[in-house]
Each structure stands twice: as structure tokens, then as C-alpha cells.
Amino acid sequence: MKKLKIGMIGTGHIARTHLKAYEQIPNVEIVAACDIDPVALKETCDRFGISEEHRYSSVEAMLAAEKELEAADVCVWNINHAPCTIAALRAGLHVICEKPMAYNTAEAEEMKREAEKAGKLLMIGFVLRFSAENAMVKEFIDNGDIGEIYYTKATYLRRHGNPGGWFSNKNLSGGGPVIDLGVHVIDQTRYLMGSPKPVSVYAMTADKLGPRRELKKKSECRPITCGVTRTCDVEDFGVALIRYDNGATTLLETSYDLNCPDCGKKELYGTKAGVVLGDGPTKIYSDMNGYLVDIAPQLPNTEFIQMFVNELSHFVDCVLNGTPCIAVAEDGITVMKILDAIYESARTGHEVIIR
Numbered sequence: 294m295k296k297l298k299i300g301m302i303g304t305g306h307i308a309r310t311h312l313k314a315y316e317q318i319p320n321v322e323i324v325a326a327c328d329i330d331p332v333a334l335k336e337t338c339d340r341f342g343i344s345e346e347h348r349y350s351s352v353e354a355m356l357a358a359e360k361e362l363e364a365a366d367v368c369v370w371n372i373n374h375a376p377c378t379i380a381a382l383r384a385g386l387h388v389i390c391e392k393p394m395a396y397n398t399a400e401a402e403e404m405k406r407e408a409e410k411a412g413k414l415l416m417i418g419f420v421l422r423f424s425a426e427n428a429m430v431k432e433f434i435d436n437g438d439i440g441e442i443y444y445t446k447a448t449y450l451r452r453h454g455n456p457g458g459w460f461s462n463k464n465l466s467g468g469g470p471v472i473d474l475g476v477h478v479i480d481q482t483r484y485l486m487g488s489p490k491p492v493s494v495y496a497m498t499a500d501k502l503g504p505r506r507e508l509k510k511k512s513e514c515r516p517i518t519c520g521v522t523r524t525c526d527v528e529d530f531g532v533a534l535i536r537y538d539n540g541a542t543t544l545l546e547t548s549y550d551l552n553c554p555d556c557g558k559k560e561l562y563g564t565k566a567g568v569v570l571g572d573g574p575t576k577i578y579s580d581m582n583g584y585l586v587d588i589a590p591q592l593p594n595t596e597f598i599q600m601f602v603n604e605l606s607h608f609v610d611c612v613l614n615g616t617p618c619i620a621v622a623e624d625g626i627t628v629m630k631i632l633d634a635i636y637e638s639a640r641t642g643h644e645v646i647i648r
């Protein structure tokens with residue numbers, strides 16, 4: 294069996310989730326890994342059996358030494374998505390890059406140009422596209438059961454969930470929950486609507502609560518490592534109204550800290566039915582024979598890791614078998630345009646037009 298030879302760029306939290314998923318994908322070989330943090334590099338490589346001679350302290354060193362690599366998996370801080378992705382593309386590798394695609398739209402566009410120049414796949418890690426419930430809801434939508442979707446709500450609220458470390462350092466992350474969590478639900482709702490083009494955004498962000506370190510820890514916190522200072526200069530809440538060229542609207546609400554229940558709900562309202570997913574079992578709200586009906590489609594239980602297995606299997610399949618990719622650079626750029634517009638609208642207090 295042909296195995297895709299992959300190098301890991303970044304060996305932190307999400308890289309470990311990816312490595313766990315790769316263990317379930319037979320046509321993959323994890324050949325090498327790099328990280329600027331020696332502690333993360335050692336812990337992750339020890340745990341996943343990447344031998345010492347294939348561990349590197351920089352992406353450049355790994356790409357120079359590991360000539361057999363065919364693909365790279367970019368799992369680094371947002372500020373380093375573009376440089377690491379571009380280095381891997383220039384070395385002739387296919388790349389899957391974690392969300393958000395980049396620090397801003399300009400960098401995302403440069404990444405796409407480099408992928409085109411190299412003739413390599415650049416896939417973006419929009420993992421919610423690969424969940425079982427997302428696939429099921431897409432089937433209902435594609436089958437016409439929901440009708441024309443004209444309003445969606447994209448909610449990803451944490452009550453006390455600032456990950457700290459680089460996530461709350463704007464220079465490294467690009468922002469707080471909007472770019473970190475909002476990105477997931479903006480992409481998922483847009484994908485389920487059939488990828489309309491965004492035309493404008495009106496938004497507000499707040500940093501009223503901060504990371505609330507004085508509270509007893511509810512959430513996990515990233516360690517303060519390699520040059521990351523204990524800063525918190527990102528928003529802790531964001532709300533946005535996103536308008537699309539097909540007339541549809543999405544209301545985004547997202548937070549690291551807000552006095553609210555935790556919630557990761559997506560709502561899609563169409564002319565034939567509404568769907569609510571991501572907050573317990575999926576529900577469809579419609580009518581039948583003159584009665585309002587609530588439908589609860591049954592899905593087999595799947596573990597959290599399965600959507601990463603699905604996502605990374607898709608990447609491998611696209612590279613090895615030429616299967617068309619369903620999360621391409623253009624999708625990443627579109628979402629980056631929305632994210633940039635949210636921050637600009639919040640800063641200026643005005644609606645921002647997206648071109």
C-alpha cells in the first residue's frame with residue numbers, strides 16, 4: 294500500500310490530536326516533526342514514536358534534511374501559519390494547515406498563490422465540515438428537505454475558556470474567540486449554505502472580563518513557553534451580522550469569557566425546515582400534514598476524534614488519489630475576509646463591505 298510521508302510542523306496540543314487520528318489511517322507514515330519548543334517536540338515525538346534523528350528545532354532544518362517528505366501538517370501559532378506553509382510548499386510538499394488559515398487575508402492570499410505556483414494541494418483544517426452530524430445535515434440540505442436557507446446562527450460561546458498562552462497574545466494569534474472559535478462556526482454555516490460569497494459585516498467586540506484568572510480554573514490553559522509572554526490583549530466576546538450575496542444572513546456570537554452557559558450551536562433556517570446542530574442531538578423543525586413537527590434524526594455515536602480521522606483521511610485521499618478537496622485555500626481566504634471585516638467593523642463602529 295502506498296503511504297503518504299508526512300512531516301509535522303508544530304507538535305503541541307492539536308498536533309497530538311492529529312497524530313492520534315493518523316494512527317487510524319493506514320496509508321500514512323509520519324516521518325519527521327519539528328517544533329521551536331524542545332519540550333513539546335520531545336513529549337510528542339516520544340509519545341508517537343518519532344525517532345530522535347527525525348526531530349528538528351525548525352521547519353527549515355526539517356525541510357532541508359527530510360527529502361522524502363511528500364506532505365506537511367501545519368499545527369503552529371496562527372502568526373506562523375503563512376511562513377511555515379509557504380516554506381513547505383516551496384519545498385514541494387502538499388500542505389494541510391490548521392484553522393484559521395492565516396493571521397490575515399493578505400497572508401492567506403499569498404499562501405494560495407504559493408500553492409498554485411508549486412502545483413500542490415493546500416487544504417485548510419475546517420474540521421467541523423468532517424463531523425458525522427455535519428455530513429448528515431448536508432445530505433438533508435442537498436436533498437432539498439430544508440429549502441432555501443436565509444438565516445443562520447453561528448454560536449460558539451465559552452463561559453470561562455480563554456486558553457491563555459499564545460492564544461491571548463494578539464501578536465501571535467491575531468485575536469481572541471472571533472478568529473479562534475468563530476472561524477469554525479462561520480465556516481460550517483457558510484459551507485452548509487452552499488458557500489455563498491460574503492458581502493458585508495457589522496460587528497462588535499468586547500474585552501470586559503479578561504481571562505478571569507482569579508476564578509477557579511474551569512478550562513485547560515496552555516503553558517507559557519518559548520517567548521510567549523503572559524499577555525491578554527485579545528477580545529473576550531464578539532458578535533457579528535454577516536450578509537451574503539444570496540441574501541442570507543448569519544448571526545455570529547462567540548466568547549472566551551461571558552456570563553453565559555457554554556454553547557456550540559449552529560442553527561440554519563430554511564423555507565421548508567430549520568435545523569439545529571452541535572448542541573446535543575440534531576433537531577429538524579418543520580411541518581407535516583398540517584402539524585408542526587420536530588424531527589430527531591438518529592446518528593450512530595461517534596467519538597470526538599472521528600472528525601479528525603475523517604478530515605485527515607480526506608487530505609491523504611486528495612493527495613494520493615486526486616479526490617477533489619472540500620476545504621480548499623479559497624474557502625480559507627473567504628473566511629479570513631469575514632474575520633478581518635469583523636475586527637475592522639468592531640474597531641470603526643461601521644458596517645464593512647467585503648469585495
Ligand SMILES: NC(=O)c1ccc[n+]([C@@H]2O[C@H](COP(=O)([O-])OP(=O)(O)OC[C@H]3O[C@@H](n4cnc5c(N)ncnc54)[C@H](O)[C@@H]3O)[C@@H](O)[C@H]2O)c1
Nearest residue numbers: 303305306307308328329330333368369370371373391392
Ligand atoms: N481544529 C481544531 O479544533 C483546533 C483546536 C486547537 C487548535 N487549533 C489550531 O491549531 C494551531 C495550534 O494550536 P495548538 O492548540 O496546538 O497550540 P499549542 O501551543 O499547543 O501548539 C503549537 C505549537 O507550535 C509550535 N510553533 C510555533 N511556531 C512554530 C514554528 N515557526 N515552527 C515550529 N513550531 C512552531 C509551538 O512551539 C507549539 O508547540 C492553531 O492554529 C490553532 O488555531 C485547531
